[in-house]
Amino acid sequence: MNRIILDTETANSLEEPIAYDIGWAVLDDDLNVIKTESYAIAEVFLDSDLMAGAYYADKVPKYWDDIKNGDRKLARLATVICALRNDIRAYQVREVFAHNARFDDLSTKLTERYLTASKYRYVFPKSVTICDTLKMSREVFGKNPTYRKFCEDNGFMTKHKTPRPRLTAEVIYRFLTGDLSFSEEHQGLADVLIEKEILKACLALGAVRCALWE
DSSP states (O other), X not given: OOEEEEEEEEEEOSSXXXXXXXXXXXXXXXXXXXXXXXXXXXXXXXXXXXHHTOTTGGGHHHHHHHHHHTSSEEEOHHHHHHHHHHHHHHTTOOEEEETTHHHHHHHHHHHHHHHXXXXXOOOXXXXXXXXXXXXXXXXXXXXXXXXXXXHHHHTOBOOSSSOOBOOOHHHHHHHHHOOTTOOXXXXXXXXXXXXXXXXXXXXXXXXXXXXXXX
C-alpha cells in the first residue's frame, strides 16, 4: 500500500497557521520514497506582510535559491493542491501521515479557506485517512525506558510539573540515529524525509496506524 507523508511550514499564528511551504513524499509498501514534491505557495510566500511573521522567516533566501535551482517550485495553492490530489489518485494512496498531523491538517485547511475566502474548504479527498506519527510515537516511544533514559541523559524532557520525554521529530530522529547534533531544517520536504524514518521505526516497533480523527 502506498502512503504519503507530508509537512508544512507556516506564517501567522500557531492557532491560525497559514502555510507558505508544503512538501510531501510518496512511499511504497516498504516505505521507500518513490516520489517527492516541494512547493512554496506563491500567494503566501510573496506576501511580505504575512511572511514578516513567518516562523523561520530567516530561511527565505534559501527558498529562493531552491526555486532558482529547481529543487523547489513556486506555485499558486490551486496548483499545489491539484498536484497533491493527482499523486493521491495516481499512486492509490489511502493514508497521509504527518508528525503532529493535527497542525498540518489545520494549516492546509486554513490556507485554502483564507486564500479562497472559504469557497473551498478541504484539501484532502474523503477517501484519505489522515494519520499522526506523533500519536504513534507516544505509543512506542513515550513509555519506552530506553527512550526515556536517552531524553533524561540529554536534557530532552518536557518542562511540565511531571517531566516527560519530548516527542518532537527532531528528538526522536536524534535517538534513532545517535546524532545529538542533528537539527531539523524546518523546511517541508527536508522534514518529511526524517519523519519518514520515524514512521518506519514506529511501524517496526508495532505501532498501529493512528488516524487523526479516531
